[in-house]
Amino acid sequence: MVKKAVIPAAGFGTRFLPATKAQPKEMLPIIDTPTIQYVVQEAVDSGIEDILIITGKGKGAIADHFDRSFELEQRLQEKNEETMYKEMRRLSEMANIYFIRQKEINGLGDAINHARNHTGDEPFAVLLGDTVIDSIIPVTQQLIDIYQQYQATVIAVETVPHDKVNRYGIVGGQSISDSIMELNTLIEKPAVETAPSNLAIAGRYILTPEIYRSLDATPKGKNNEIQLTDAMLHLLSTEKVYSCSIEGKRYDIGNKLDFLKTNVEFALKRKEFAGPFLKYLQEIVRTYESQNK
Template identity: 50%
Template sequence: MTPKIRRAVIAVAGFGTRFLPATKAQPKEMLAVVDKPIIQYVVEEMVGAGIEEIVLVTGQNKRSIEDHFDRSFELEYRLKEADKLDLLEEVKRISNLAKFVYIRQKMPLGNGHALLCAKVVVGDEPFAFSYGDDIIEAKIPAIGQMIKVFEKYQGSVMGVMEVPREKISQFGVIKPQEIEKGVYKVLDTVEKPRSDEAPSNLASVGRYVFTPKIFEALEETKPGKGGEIWVA
């Protein structure tokens, strides 16, 4: 019987230097898109796919992420007193989306290292893994689609999307072998290739479903520049 995927690890420890100066005083994951921060969209995607526990791997200056998913009794009291009951219910809903666990990555040593920090919580169960600053809009939650593929093929799954050839050098790209429509075996990955050297136009989108074997692979990975370890 396939183990149920009930836990998602989300990496939110990066500095967000690409978004400066907007991220000088707040995490990139807390930047608002319409009326919600980016991280809430990601969490809601996970919950929409049946995830029950969210493990957020945080770092320095990320306290606002924890506060966002925590109860705020003073705010709730003020909303109730002001008879803003719709807002009150929405604020309460956010903290009840899932069970939240927070793990601190003491140094920004890559998303692979962040994932290793969560090993003690994940244990020996398969799980979802996501970056905390990528929103994917889909009728069926992207991670939910990937979980179905995992259940069918019993192996780790990487989410990919088609990108224009002229932008291929901005992404990590896979060398695919089609298994069925929309599902590919990953033969190789190439990080930011030239458009004329790219093995496909299918790029990683920061969504994964892993078995616990990923931890062995990361532990055997030699750290790169600055001691960093990366998933992809």
């Protein structure tokens, strides 16, 4: 069984400056909920009991968010805000959450290496801290189900336009079913003309402990960093690796436009906002179109 998860959240978030100068990008809210809370919730909903969050300098707000705040809880009780009080207590009790600092930003592969002592000889899930996936069955659970069948590394993938494959890690291999592929290659941000497919790695993984040996053997790659994709390519020489086309919609909070789109879509899913917010958007569109005729 997969009972541990690792959430890398150590990046600088430079694309969101100045907002991320003094707060982690993973704490940027989708409406009223920090991005990383959705990620932790997915892990919990997938049966994960222990979560290690890889942080960096200036990321203390993440630990604070999942810690108890006795003063706030007391104030909520005094104001009879029972629903919110219970939610604040739930945040600190979601799972066993641990933190370790990546002192130097050396890539996703290096961040995963920091989890070595935490995961030991167990398989573990990896969920990127700035990627939210909306799905009926949690994507991490989808991957765990496949891991239990094949007992090997499983990578979540999604179809992207062919002309955008150079933005992602791309996989290639032999299809086993409509959604599962046995991989024979992984390439980090390939040129369009050399990409093995248009299946992009979607920020969720189930990794076996053998990944650490592959990380040890992986030199620095793109951006002079240790790339997890390169380590998994090395892993192919020692064990099978599978991909799973996810059932759900991925929201990449790593860029401003997608962050704006995510907030709009999530607002339209909330009953208290959907009606009036949709009306507002329609009015905005009509005004914009009339002003730009």
